[in-house]
Structures are given as structure tokens and as C-alpha cells.
Amino acid sequence: MSKLSEMKGHSMVAGLWGKKIGMTQLFAEDKVIPVTAINVGHWVVTNIKTEVRDGYNAVQVGLVKERYVQEQFSAEWLKKTKNYFVFLREIKQDDAVAGLDIGQTLDCASVxxxxxxxxxxxxxxxRGFAGGVKRYNFRGGCASHGSKLGRKPGSASFFRAEGKVIKGKRLPGHMGVKQRFMESLEVVHIDQGAAVVLVKGSVPGKGGSLVFMQKA
Incomplete structure (x- = not known):
């Protein structure tokens, strides 16, 4: 079987998984376009789920570890997925998938x-554990005359709550790692050789985090 870097398929998948590289800019005529670079290479089909067998249609894909990118795909990879894949993810489909084989590398140009x-x-x-000032942009208390309440959240309840904290109260806690959905970002460049897609604007997450793209 061909090496992963040489396998190209006409995948009929509904979207693509990728790893965010970071932000950069493109120069077009007299303007600058801020873009986010996303690496969509080395995702291999590891399973094809059908409604008859699994209850829904989907394509399971895995991101091959860098050390195995140039090696030939074998059935052993599916038995020891943690050894050969960084991530395993699914792409749900409306209909049954045709034209895909196990071990085939997804081609961004076909999607x-x-x-x-x-x-x-x-x-x-x-951002880890954060207080109200950082997490919710609270103004904070007085910062003069010896006040010790500058960044404290203050009262958490009142007599009508019967001593309970009302649900939804904005208090210190874990900040970030929230799923965000961005609509209608334009694909401004596709580097098929490097399997990198540039989309206009910013994308949630830091460099190396997973993102999922599908046509609007």
C-alpha cells in the first residue's frame, strides 16, 4: 500500500479536522488580510460507521503521529491506535459515505x-483558575485608603435567596476551554503541498489545538 504522504483520495466527507498553527497576514493589492493557518494534513480514515451497524453515519479519522507519517499504513495501526495516532475524531455524515477506504488520507482539496x-x-x-476581575471584567473595589477588597468578588447572595447562591452567579472559577463556533470564515489560500489552509480572521484556541471546519 502507498505511503501516507502519497495517498490521495476523493473523500466525500462533510468537514475536516485540523490543528491550528497560528495567525499571520496576507498582502493583497493595497490591503492586509489577517488570517489563521490551519494544518489539515495526515488525517487517515480509521473507521466508517453506518446507520445500519452503528445507528448513525460517520467517518472516524485519526491524526498520524509525526514519526509514522512516512510509513506504510497497516491493520496493526487500528489495533494500537494510541501508539500511532495523536487524536481520533469523527465527522458525522447525513448519508452513507461512498468512495472512502480504511487507511486513506483525507485530501483538503476534495473538501x-x-x-x-x-x-x-x-x-x-x-486560563486556569481566575477571579471575577479577569474572568468577567469586574471593576473591582476601592484601591485607596487602605482597602483590602480590591479584587474580591464581594457578596455572593442576599436574604431573598435564603442563604443559597443563585444559579448563574458570576464567581471566580475555571476560565477558558469553552467551545466556540465561528460562522462564515472565508478560505483565502490553500497550500495543498503542505496541507495548510488559511482562513480569514481569528480562530478560537492556541497553536496546536484542534479545530473542525465544514462548509457554511
Whole structure:
């Protein structure tokens, strides 16, 4: 079987998984376009799920570890997925998938075209435990005359709540790692050789985080 880097398929999948590289800019005529670079290479079909067997239609794909990119795909990879794949993800389909084989590398050119509008899903950057000032942009308390309440959240309840904290109260806690959905981002460049897609605008997450793209 061909090496992963040489396998190209006309995949009929509904979207693409990729890893965010970071932001850069493109120069077009007299303007500058801010873009986000997303690496969509080395995703291999590891399973094809059908409604008859699994209850829904989907394509399971895996991101091959860098050390195995140039090696030939074998059935052993599917038995020890943690050894050969960084991530395993699914792409749900409306209908049964045709024209895909297990071990086939997804080709970004068969899913996306230059100028397409894509909807993109990603997770925001994690900030750990954060107080109300950082998490919700609270103004904070007085910062003069010896006050010690500058960044404290203040009262958490009142007598009508019967001593309970009302659901939805904005308090210190974990910040970030929230799923965000971006609509209608334009594909401004596709580097098929490097398997890199440039989309206009910013994308949730930090460099190396997973994002999912599908046509708007």
C-alpha cells in the first residue's frame, strides 16, 4: 500500500479536522488580510460507521503521529491506535459515505475550495483558575485608603435567596476551554503541498489545538 504522504483520495466527507498553527497576514493589492493557518494534513480514515451497524453515519479519522507519517499504513495501526495516532475524531455524515477506504488520507482539496465560506468550531485558550476581575471584567473595589477588597468578588447572595447562591452567579472559577463556533470564515489560500489552509480572521484556541471546519 502507498505511503501516507502519497495517498490521495476523493473523500466525500462533510468537514475536516485540523490543528491550528497560528495567525499571520496576507498582502493583497493595497490591503492586509489577517488570517489563521490551519494544518489539515495526515488525517487517515480509521473507521466508517453506518446507520445500519452503528445507528448513525460517520467517518472516524485519526491524526498520524509525526514519526509514522512516512510509513506504510497497516491493520496493526487500528489495533494500537494510541501508539500511532495523536487524536481520533469523527465527522458525522447525513448519508452513507461512498468512495472512502480504511487507511486513506483525507485530501483538503476534495473538501474545500478557494473562496469557500466555512463554519469553524474550536476551544478557547485555557486560563486556569481566575477571579471575577479577569474572568468577567469586574471593576473591582476601592484601591485607596487602605482597602483590602480590591479584587474580591464581594457578596455572593442576599436574604431573598435564603442563604443559597443563585444559579448563574458570576464567581471566580475555571476560565477558558469553552467551545466556540465561528460562522462564515472565508478560505483565502490553500497550500495543498503542505496541507495548510488559511482562513480569514481569528480562530478560537492556541497553536496546536484542534479545530473542525465544514462548509457554511
Amino acid at each position: 474545500l475550495n478557494l473562496g469557500d465560506k466555512v463554519n469553524l468550531t474550536g476551544a478557547t485558550i485555557g
